[in-house]
Amino acid sequence: MSNQATALLAAYFETLSPSLTALIQLYSAHKAPHALMLSGQFGVGKRTLASILAQALLCEAEGKPCGICKSCKRAVEQTHSNFLVVKTMDKQRSVKVEQARALQNSLSTYPFLTGPRVVLLEQIDVFTPQAQNALLKSIEEPDANTFFLLTCENEQAVLTTIRSRCQIQRIPPWPTPLLEKLLIEKKLPGHEARTLSVLSGGSPANALNMRNDQQFWDMKELVDEAVLSLDSISSFPHSSSSLKNLRDQSLMVLDYIENAAMRLIDEKPTNDSATFKARSLLEGVLTARKHQASNLSWQAICDYLLLQILEDQTLCQM
Ligand SMILES: [Zn+2]
Numbered sequence: 132m133s134n135q136a137t138a139l140l141a142a143y144f145e146t147l148s149p150s151l152t153a154l155i156q157l158y159s160a161h162k163a164p165h166a167l168m169l170s171g172q173f174g175v176g177k178r179t180l181a182s183i184l185a186q187a188l189l190c191e192a193e194g195k196p197c198g199i200c201k202s203c204k205r206a207v208e209q210t211h212s213n214f215l216v217v218k219t220m221d222k223q224r225s226v227k228v229e230q231a232r233a234l235q236n237s238l239s240t241y242p243f244l245t246g247p248r249v250v251l252l253e254q255i256d257v258f259t260p261q262a263q264n265a266l267l268k269s270i271e272e273p274d275a276n277t278f279f280l281l282t283c284e285n286e287q288a289v290l291t292t293i294r295s296r297c298q299i300q301r302i303p304p305w306p307t308p309l310l311e312k313l314l315i316e317k318k319l320p321g322h323e324a325r326t327l328s329v330l331s332g333g334s335p336a337n338a339l340n341m342r343n344d345q346q347f348w349d350m351k352e353l354v355d356e357a358v359l360s361l362d363s364i365s366s367f368p369h370s371s372s373s374l375k376n377l378r379d380q381s382l383m384v385l386d387y388i389e390n391a392a393m394r395l396i397d398e399k400p401t402n403d404s405a406t407f408k409a410r411s412l413l414e415g416v417l418t419a420r421k422h423q424a425s426n427l428s429w430q431a432i433c434d435y436l437l438l439q440i441l442e443d444q445t446l447c448q449m
Contacts, residue, residue: 136198137183137186137196137197137198137199137203137207138196138197138198139316140179140183141155141183141196143309143313144176144180144183144302146309147176147302147303147305147306147309148302148303150300151180151300151302154167154184154300155183155184155187155196158184158187158188158195159187159190159195159196161188161247163184163187163188163247163278164278164297164298165273165277165278165279165296166270166273166278166279166280166281166296166297166298167184167278167279167280167281167297167298167299167300168255168281168282168283168286168289168293168294168297168298168299168300169181169280169281169282169283169300169302170282170283170284170286170299170300170301170302171284171301171302171303171304172284172304172332172333172334173284173334173336173337174331174334174335174336174337174338174339174340175302175303175304175305175333175334175335175336176302176305176335176336177282177283177302178253178282180302181251181253181280181282182206182207183196184249184280185206185211185214185249185251185280186198186202186203186206186207188247188249188278189202189203189205189206189211189213189214189246189247189249190202190203191203206249212244213244213246213247213248213249214248214249214251215237215238215248215249215250215251216251216253217234217250217251217252217253218253218254219253219254219257226254226257226258226259226262227259227261227262228259228261228262228264228265230262231258231261231262231263231264231265231266232265234266235265235266235268235269238250238269238277246276247276247277247278248276248277248278249277249278249279249280250269250277250278250279250280251279251280251281251282252266252279252280252281252282253282254282254283254284255281255282255283255289255293256283256284256285256286256288256289257288260290263289263290263293264290264292266293267290267292267293267296270293270296270297271296279297281293281297286299303333304332304333304334305328305333305334305335306333307328307329307333308328310327310328310331310333310335310338311324311325311328313335314327314328314335314338314339317339319342323342325394326351326387326390327339327341327342329386329390329393330347330383330386330387330390346380347383350377350380350383350384350387351387353373353374353376353377354374354377354384354387354388354391355391356370356373357369357370357371357373357374357437358370358374358388358412358436358437358440359388359391359412361437361440361441361444362444363441364441367437367438367441370437371430371433371434371437374429374433374436374437375429375430375433377429378429378430381423381429381432385416385419385420385423388412388415388416389412389413389416391412392408392409392410392412392413392416393409393413395408395409395412396409403447404447407443407447408443408444408447411439411440411443411444411447412440414439415436415439415440416436418435418436418439419432419433419435419436422435
């Protein structure tokens with residue numbers, strides 16, 4: 132996150148939920164809760180919001196968080212003396228008790244400057260219960276100037292004793308138009324932003340990861356060719372065998388077809404056949420999902436879907 136981005140990103144979170152607006156205001160007014168747990172699915176912005184809240188507490192300017200004063204910049208870079216960040220190492224799946232004890236020690240000896248101090252515990256849900264227990268005392272018996280920020284994906288993996296001492300703020304999935312706007316702001320081309328915002332499940336990080344995921348774009352190319360361009364029974368065998376190979380991505384395939392159909396409708400087609408095609412695709416996806424729920428094989432689901440689309444096309448041409 133660049134420093135100038137703070138205000139912009141804060142505005143996005145404020146649009147995402149009124150409770151986030153209130154939260155940022157609380158931190159800016161130095162009325163932050165002693166411990167706050169940000170909870171939400173992968174990539175929804177927990178760490179980014181935590182950084183904004185830390186900046187709001189540490190900022191030296193009038194309009195907090197300004198994102199550009201020395202304190203804000205250091206908070207963004209995580210080099211501020213009063214901002215201690217604890218995160219799991221790459222590929223490390225849990226935080227062990229020894230690390231938690233070391234953290235507790237460093238909290239008591241850490242040479243914080245005067246003023247508010249922020250401790251960010253990322254992914255508290257991957258701390259082992261023993262490690263969480265070791266931290267409990269610090270969270271329970273705070274000094275008045277220390278503010279804890281915790282993030283988690285799975286609240287159930289956080290000890291009740293920790294949860295009960297935190298204010299919990301859930302970050303909702305991003306609605307498609309807001310996420311699309313953010314992706315365009317990040318210089319993604321419009322059509323990519325649209326596709327990714329629909330398929331990422333409301334998670335900006337998911338959308339950005341998918342952008343660089345060749346498997347996703349390969350899937351897209353196959354489905355574009357096999358389903359969206361299917362125009363005669365002679366291409367059926369080829370389409371069928373293309374889709375068969377996408378079994379492991381079946382959910383994403385159906386989401387993608389649905390998204391393509393919605394896009395067709397959004398474009399407000401002037402000819403009836405485009406409208407008809409969009410409806411046919413939507414109905415096809417709906418049926419395919421029902422078939423999936425009843426455990427029909429992926430191959431059978433695809434063949435049924437393709438035949439349905441072909442049949443609708445024939446009807447439309449009559
Ligand atoms: Zn500032």
